[in-house]
Amino acid sequence: MQDTPQCLIRRTPWPESASRPLGTPIQPSVVYASPDPDTLDAQYDGTQPGYTYAREGHPNADVLARKIDALEGVQQGTGGGLITGSGMAAVTATLMGVLKAGDHVLGGDQLYGRSLRLMNQDLARFGIATALADPTDVSAFEAAIRPETNMILIEVVSNPTLRVADLGAIAAMAKARGILLAVDNTFTTPRGIRPFEHGADIVIHSVTKILAGHSDATLGYVAARDAGIRRAIYDFAVTTGMTPSPFDCWLAERGLYSFELRYDRAEANAEALAEHLASLPGVKRVLYPTRADHPDHNRAVALLDGRGGHMVSFEIEGGRAAANALTRAAPQIAFAPTLGDIGTTLSHPASSSHRGMSAEARAALGISEGFFRVSVGVEDIGMLKAEFTTAIAAARG
Numbered sequence: 110m111q112d113t114p115q116c117l118i119r120r121t122p123w124p125e126s127a128s129r130p131l132g133t134p135i136q137p138s139v140v141y142a143s144p145d146p147d148t149l150d151a152q153y154d155g156t157q158p159g160y161t162y163a164r165e166g167h168p169n170a171d172v173l174a175r176k177i178d179a180l181e182g183v184q185q186g187t188g189g190g191l192i193t194g195s196g197m198a199a200v201t202a203t204l205m206g207v208l209k210a211g212d213h214v215l216g217g218d219q220l221y222g223r224s225l226r227l228m229n230q231d232l233a234r235f236g237i238a239t240a241l242a243d244p245t246d247v248s249a250f251e252a253a254i255r256p257e258t259n260m261i262l263i264e265v266v267s268n269p270t271l272r273v274a275d276l277g278a279i280a281a282m283a284k285a286r287g288i289l290l291a292v293d294n295t296f297t298t299p300r301g302i303r304p305f306e307h308g309a310d311i312v313i314h315s316v317t318k319i320l321a322g323h324s325d326a327t328l329g330y331v332a333a334r335d336a337g338i339r340r341a342i343y344d345f346a347v348t349t350g351m352t353p354s355p356f357d358c359w360l361a362e363r364g365l366y367s368f369e370l371r372y373d374r375a376e377a378n379a380e381a382l383a384e385h386l387a388s389l390p391g392v393k394r395v396l397y398p399t400r401a402d403h404p405d406h407n408r409a410v411a412l413l414d415g416r417g418g419h420m421v422s423f424e425i426e427g428g429r430a431a432a433n434a435l436t437r438a439a440p441q442i443a444f445a446p447t448l449g450d451i452g453t454t455l456s457h458p459a460s461s462s463h464r465g466m467s468a469e470a471r472a473a474l475g476i477s478e479g480f481f482r483v484s485v486g487v488e489d490i491g492m493l494k495a496e497f498t499t500a501i502a503a504a505r506g
């Protein structure tokens with residue numbers, strides 16, 4: 110038997126190259142070797158840069174975080190944003206890393222489904238009280254504030270009814286009362302709005318959606334205006350193991366190179382598709398924030414700089430049978446309850462995100478069996494219009 114060559118066991122040096130790679134390298138290493146204990150001490154103290162253990166941070170997460178920081182206009186000196194293993198990890202780290210038993214958090218009443226669950230079911234077990242209110246109505250929102258309220262969590266545009274929060278008024282109220290304002294900016298993206306410029310203290314993303322953009326990486330992001338708050342969120346995320354995979358970070362960073370191109374194209378498609386849907390027989394209503402008939406039209410135009418985003422919702426006549434006929438007649442449009450993919454996806458809230466609600470509660474939100482939400486992709490708009498024309502005609506029977 111031959112001796113095992115030592116290079117199989119000891120690490121092989123990386124080959125030298127006078128030129129550098131254009132692509133971002135992937136660094137999957139879990140652990141980092143320091144030259145001596147003094148250096149390791151200095152790294153833990155933060156006086157020397159570098160990594161120690163991947164759960165605490167790694168280069169691919171930081172490369173990605175710095176790009177999203179730039180998109181969100183994160184100020185230098187705050188430590189920058191943090192990448193987590195999912196969007197929900199970012200939401201959870203924000204709430205549980207900052208709040209303590211006895212605190213009260215007020216949320217928008219149409220938050221992302223799992224955020225609602227965290228608010229309604231999980232936080233109470235830790236002694237954190239919660240309430241939900243309509244963020245499009247600042248007086249209703251203010252009425253739900255308690256003396257012990259110390260955080261507000263809202264999304265700018267709600268899912269799936271695309272209502273626009275009164276961000277300016279809520280931020281002013283939060284500031285006057287010393288309440289932290291956290292904004293989940295997943296739906297709107299920093300191309301639509303940069304919440305730090307509107308008074309947010311914390312900005313959250315599900316990077317899984319249009320930032321990464323290809324439905325192949327699950328990640329989150331959170332940044333805070335205050336370095337102490339940032340530290341509390343970071344420590345909670347690291348302690349509870351919300352670590353992102355380096356490969357997922359690499360995929361998302363790669364996706365970001367084309368983010369603005371994809372967003373602008375998807376948005377232009379969404380605007381045109383909304384117009385088209387509104388012209389089709391059998392479509393009862395179309396929701397798109399910048400359309401003249403949208404309930405928050407004026408606020409959408411002012412707050413979002415006239416940008417309507419890449420999401421469109423619509424309602425057709427008929428019940429579940431018509432909805433089934435619609436999705437079956439458009440097999441090329443993925444019927445999948447997610448958003449922000451490169452291609453158009455269609456979701457049906459009554460059978461997915463809002464299935465846990467009673468029909469009456471859904472009706473109060475305007476979500477019937479004929480209600481669909483479209484995450485518009487970057488396809489040729491002529492093709493998309495034709496596919497929706499066919500699908501809606503099929504739904505009419």
Ligand SMILES: *Cc1c(COP(=O)(O)O)cnc(C)c1O
Pocket residue numbers: 195196197198200221224264293295296314315316317318327328329
């Ligand atoms: C998807 C989503 C989340 C959760 O993100 P994951 O990456 O799926 O965990 C949170 N907020 C909003 C608005 C979302 O759309």
